[in-house]
Amino acid sequence: NAGVTQTPKFRVLKTGQSMTLLCAQDMNHEYMYWYRQDPGMGLRLIHYSVGEGTTAKGEVPDGYNVSRLKKQNFLLGLESAAPSQTSVYFCASSYLTLSGGDYEQYFGPGTRLTVT
Amino acid sequence: AQKITQTQPGMFVQEKEAVTLDCTYDTSDPSYGLFWYKQPSSGEMIFLIYQGSYDQQNATEGRYSLNFQKARKSANLVISASQLGDSAMYFCAIKAYNTDKLIFGTGTRLQVFP
Numbered sequence: 170n171a172g173v174t175q176t177p178k179f180r181v182l183k184t185g186q187s188m189t190l191l192c193a194q195d196m197n198h199e200y201m202y203w204y205r206q207d208p209g210m211g212l213r214l215i216h217y218s219v220g221e222g223t224t225a226k227g228e229v230p231d232g233y234n235v236s237r238l239k240k241q242n243f244l245l246g247l248e249s250a251a252p253s254q255t256s257v258y259f260c261a262s263s264y265l266t267l268s269g270g271d272y273e274q275y276f277g278p279g280t281r282l283t284v285t
Numbered sequence: 286a287q288k289i290t291q292t293q294p295g296m297f298v299q300e301k302e303a304v305t306l307d308c309t310y311d312t313s314d315p316s317y318g319l320f321w322y323k324q325p326s327s328g329e330m331i332f333l334i335y336q337g338s339y340d341q342q343n344a345t346e347g348r349y350s351l352n353f354q355k356a357r358k359s360a361n362l363v364i365s366a367s368q369l370g371d372s373a374m375y376f377c378a379i380k381a382y383n384t385d386k387l388i389f390g391t392g393t394r395l396q397v398f399p
Binding site (some may be wrong): 192210213217219227273275 | 289319322328329330331332335337375376378386388389390391392
């Protein structure tokens with residue numbers, strides 16, 4: 170049971186290049202999330218998914234796209250990278266939230282992306 | 286909308302002492318959950334403790350307890366008997382039951398010294 174894994178762990182891009190970050194979970198979670206973490210700003214939600222084939226915008230979605238073709242995978246794409254997208258990216262997953270209850274999110278190890 | 290405020294950017298505590306990390310929140314939703322996560326220098330996010338807005342008793346998990354004061358909208362984390370391995374960033378977060386979004390505070394860096 171690997172939990173939540175992220176690929177790659179580190180990446181350096183030049184402005185205008187594109188890339189895809191892969192998140193995989195083996196816990197059969199319905200929900201998956203992408204966050205970015207910047208110094209002094211905590212984690213901010215980029216996009217999330219409540220199930221296979223669904224995606225929704227979070228707090229800071231501009232410049233990113235996502236896809237959830239398989240339940241266990243959640244992809245984050247940068248079509249044209251900008252220096253402002255230099256950050257640490259975290260993927261997370263959780264069980265389906267039930268009315269009156271809540272579940273913690275399980276996080277991946279993070280991807281450190283630098284855009285020059 | 287929900288908001289979390291963590292006013293302590295950094296805290297120091299001596300080993301074996303207790304420490305309280307402050308968290309206040311703002312929400313108009315009547316049903317919500319409060320979470321605390323730990324982020325050590327290695328970078329991973331580790332879930333510590335959860336408190337639901339309707340829970341009558343304060344949550345406890347080992348050395349962690351959550352001092353939940355609903356009227357004051359505070360959810361402070363108390364770590365008892367601090368250990369050197371507790372040195373890390375600590376994040377408070379909130380999620381309303383009727384939303385899918387977890388909102389984080391800016392974190393508090395805790396340093397435990399011998």
